[in-house]
Amino acid sequence: MGVPGYRVVKGSGIFNHSFGGDSWTTPICPNCKTNSHLIFCFNLTDSRLNQIYNRSLKDLPLVSCLNCSSYWERQVFKIDPVNRKVNIVKQIDNERWVSEEEDRLPYPLPVSAMTLQQFQKVDTPSTDEPSDLAFEAFGSEYVCRILGKPLYAVDNINKNCECCNNPMEYVATICSEDFNSEGLVHENFSFNFGESFLYFYLCKVCNILETEMQST
Numbered sequence: 708m709g710v711p712g713y714r715v716v717k718g719s720g721i722f723n724h725s726f727g728g729d730s731w732t733t734p735i736c737p738n739c740k741t742n743s744h745l746i747f748c749f750n751l752t753d754s755r756l757n758q759i760y761n762r763s764l765k766d767l768p769l770v771s772c773l774n775c776s777s778y779w780e781r782q783v784f785k786i787d788p789v790n791r792k793v794n795i796v797k798q799i800d801n802e803r804w805v806s807e808e809e810d811r812l813p814y815p816l817p818v819s820a821m822t823l824q825q826f827q828k829v830d831t832p833s834t835d836e837p838s839d840l841a842f843e844a845f846g847s848e849y850v851c852r853i854l855g856k857p858l859y860a861v862d863n864i865n866k867n868c869e870c871c872n873n874p875m876e877y878v879a880t881i882c883s884e885d886f887n888s889e890g891l892v893h894e895n896f897s898f899n900f901g902e903s904f905l906y907f908y909l910c911k912v913c914n915i916l917e918t919e920m921q922s923t
Contacts, residue, residue, distance in 0.1 A: 712855010
């Protein structure tokens with residue numbers, strides 16, 4: 708049996724998982740020259756997240772710039788838990804596209820308390836089942852999946868750490884809210900960065916966070 712997975716939804720709890728804010732210092736995006744977004748932050752002392760807990764990393768920040776083409780390509784970040792800071796190790800952006808100002812997500816994103824709900828049956832289709840219903844729920848009922856079996860939009864992703872070259876662990880996937888589902892992460896707020904799925908991977912030895920984007 709695999710590691711259990713969870714929907715990340717609005718709600719308070721004892722572990723202070725959160726959406727948005729500026730509780731970590733995020734890097735300046737080399738493309739659009741603005742702060743990368745702190746999208747979600749998870750308290751790894753939550754026993755449900757034991758798979759990604761280590762002694763040096765008590766919180767896991769999921770970071771990316773969502774206002775330009777930087778997140779379209781592979782991004783590698785180094786997490787500095789002592790200074791609560793995230794630094795860019797590698798970021799390649801060949802497109803150099805920047806969103807129009809009126810369409811940009813604010814920095815910092817508005818803060819909301821989040822909690823974890825165990826996956827429903829629809830969220831984990833078997834290998835011989837269509838994934839349409841899982842993708843319908845993802846974005847209309849919640850926008851972040853943590854742990855569990857990844858729901859890939861295109862192909863499976865396997866990553867090795869930029870520093871130690873060991874296999875990285877899948878952590879989470881983030882997508883935009885559907886236009887008729889605004890408010891999933893913050894009341895009266897639209898969380899939308901396009902028709903993309905942003906996948907996060909972690910090396911617990913090196914505290915390296917890596918992202919990759921897929922779209923349907």
